[in-house]
Amino acid sequence: MKQFLGLSAKEACTYSDASVIIVPVPFECTVSFGEGTAHAPRAIIDASSQVELYSIDLGRNIYERGIHTLAPLCKATAASTKQTRSLLFERIEKTASRIIKDGKKGVFLGGEHTIALPIIRAYQRSFGTVTVLHFDAHSDLRNSYQRDKLSHASTMRRIHELGVEHVSVGIRSQCIEEASFIRENNLKVFYMEAIRKGASSWMQDVIRNLGDTVYVTFDVDCLDPAIVPATGTPEPGGFDWYQIQDFLAALRDSGIRVAGFDFVEFAPQETHHASAFLCAKLIYNMIGYLFT
Numbered sequence: 020m021k022q023f024l025g026l027s028a029k030e031a032c033t034y035s036d037a038s039v040i041i042v043p044v045p046f047e048c049t050v051s052f053g054e055g056t057a058h059a060p061r062a063i064i065d066a067s068s069q070v071e072l073y074s075i076d077l078g079r080n081i082y083e084r085g086i087h088t089l090a091p092l093c094k095a096t097a098a099s100t101k102q103t104r105s106l107l108f109e110r111i112e113k114t115a116s117r118i119i120k121d122g123k124k125g126v127f128l129g130g131e132h133t134i135a136l137p138i139i140r141a142y143q144r145s146f147g148t149v150t151v152l153h154f155d156a157h158s159d160l161r162n163s164y165q166r167d168k169l170s171h172a173s174t175m176r177r178i179h180e181l182g183v184e185h186v187s188v189g190i191r192s193q194c195i196e197e198a199s200f201i202r203e204n205n206l207k208v209f210y211m212e213a214i215r216k217g218a219s220s221w222m223q224d225v226i227r228n229l230g231d232t233v234y235v236t237f238d239v240d241c242l243d244p245a246i247v248p249a250t251g252t253p254e255p256g257g258f259d260w261y262q263i264q265d266f267l268a269a270l271r272d273s274g275i276r277v278a279g280f281d282f283v284e285f286a287p288q289e290t291h292h293a294s295a296f297l298c299a300k301l302i303y304n305m306i307g308y309l310f311t
């Protein structure tokens with residue numbers, strides 16, 4: 020397997036020496052609009068070889084933290100079926116559990132958003148309590164979508180049913196069923212409109228709602244489609260690059276432990292390699308800021 024950042028054999032770590040494990044999960048089953056998330060891990064890993072290893076913001080070579088990239092957990096075929104899905108979900112959960120048990124941080128590259136469900140199951144079981152910090156343009160709280168309860172549009176609903184605390188950030192699209200579900204269950208949601216109007220106070224407000232151990236599920240469509248158009252369901256009005264960098268720095272400064280994250284719903288377009296590069300650099304910065 021090609022290593023994240025294109026690290027040479029000398030720079031890359033073995034699994035046992037690494038403290039950060041990259042797990043490609045090129046799973047795509049429940050696309051509703053644009054497709055291609057199955058190709059995201061490869062596109063991100065390819066683009067990552069162009070990311071500068073030294074970080075100006077952090078003043079160090081982030082990779083020296085020790086990063087190892089696993090082989091993909093499934094084949095990158097857009098036509099994964101619901102039958103193969105449950106087998107794969109077991110595999111994802113086992114892999115996440117093993118990474119946690121070995122005292123390492125997991126970075127899971129989707130694939131569609133549903134992969135977060137088995138991962139979060141593993142984090143919840145291993146840590147007892149974990150807060151899920153959910154970046155997304157969409158609430159993903161539909162009970163089912165296109166007659167599928169494991170649709171990408173239902174991911175957070177299933178995670179909610181696990182009894183896991185979650186805080187959603189960047190939301191700017193939902194259906195009326197989701198709006199009432201949020202009200203009835205008093206869910207913590209930071210809408211993009213409020214973030215836009217509230218200057219930078221949203222960052223501390225989000226952080227105040229997190230527990231001691233956090234897992235981040237990062238849907239790339241939380242970003243503005245002007246900076247990442249390559250996603251299945253782009254929504255106007257998202258975060259810019261610096262808002263996310265500032266938040267990562269604020270979260271690091273809070274001292275909250277981030278135990279792992281996923282990065283999902285990127286759907287690479289061959290003609291738009293700026294998107295793939297942005298994703299690769301953002302993931303590298305997330306490792307640098309969140310896993311201290």
Ligand SMILES: [Mn+2]
Nearest residue numbers: 156157238240
């Ligand atoms: Mn989304």
